[in-house]
Amino acid sequence: DQQVKQNSPSLSVQEGRISILNCDYTNSMFDYFLWYKKYPAEGPTFLISISSIKDKNEDGRFTVFLNKSAKHLSLHIVPSQPGDSAVYFCAASAVDTDKLIFGTGTRLQVFP
Amino acid sequence: DVKVTQSSRYLVKRTGEKVFLECVQDMDHENMFWYRQDPGLGLRLIYFSYDVKMKEKGDIPEGYSVSREKKERFSLILESASTNQTSMYLCASSLTTTNEKLFFGSGTQLSVL
Numbered sequence A: 001d002q003q004v005k006q007n008s009p010s011l012s013v014q015e016g017r018i019s020i021l022n023c024d025y026t027n028s029m030f031d032y033f034l035w036y037k038k039y040p041a042e043g044p045t046f047l048i049s050i051s052s053i054k055d056k057n058e059d060g061r062f063t064v065f066l067n068k069s070a071k072h073l074s075l076h077i078v079p080s081q082p083g084d085s086a087v088y089f090c091a092a093s094a095v096d097t098d099k100l101i102f103g104t105g106t107r108l109q110v111f112p
Numbered sequence B: 001d002v003k004v005t006q007s008s009r010y011l012v013k014r015t016g017e018k019v020f021l022e023c024v025q026d027m028d029h030e031n032m033f034w035y036r037q038d039p040g041l042g043l044r045l046i047y048f049s050y051d052v053k054m055k056e057k058g059d060i061p062e063g064y065s066v067s068r069e070k071k072e073r074f075s076l077i078l079e080s081a082s083t084n085q086t087s088m089y090l091c092a093s094s095l096t097t098t099n100e101k102l103f104f105g106s107g108t109q110l111s112v113l
Helices: none
Strands: A010-014 A019-025 A030-038 A044-053 A056-059 A062-067 A070-077 A086-095 A104-109 B003-008 B009-013 B018-021 B024-025 B033-040 B042-049 B064-070 B073-078 B088-093 B108-112
Touching: A010 A044, A010 A056, A019 A030, A019 A086, A019 A104, A030 A062, A044 A056, A044 A062, A044 A070, A044 B018, A070 A086, A086 B042, A104 B073, B009 B018, B018 B108, B024 B033, B033 B064, B033 B073, B042 B073
Parallel strands: A010 A104, B009 B108
Antiparallel strands: A019 A070, A030 A044, A030 A086, A056 A062, A062 A070, A086 A104, B003 B024, B018 B073, B024 B073, B033 B042, B033 B088, B064 B073, B088 B108
């Protein structure tokens, strides 16, 4: 039972344009959401997070949007750069647990 | 910067062998985790630990055990390796108990033949 879903396994975007990565969740108890980025042969690294009390969080080129009613979050990268090419995982945690539940990942390729 | 070190980058073992995967963190973090990453399945939690000698089962603990004798070290043990345990294993640590931010090691690619 996949509680956190990333339905697009891959995404290809031209450099300079916007990348939008999507994530859906089923557990209404999730109250904190994170995005991680993973390059080949490296471990995932934290990118950006958002609490359920907010609907938007911005950090430079990266913005995460949360739509609680739709149980949907998205990561926007603008402008996209070739160095952003990586696998992106969304993750969620609930207040009554100490476990992060990860999605299946989306491979982003940014081409020149 | 937090450093999480996994002892082996690649490991090849035979079915039935006992396998030890070691992980060390240098930031005095309370919490440590073991995940495995498989194509199409994302990262799945195997075991985690809040403190020395404490452990909790994750979502897929079957066939695995863990050991945390020292705060900085968290070991994953495959009691009798099987081919379906071929995977990328990722160790992580975090300071807080809310899992807000995990720091990951580079991973161990284990192949069980």
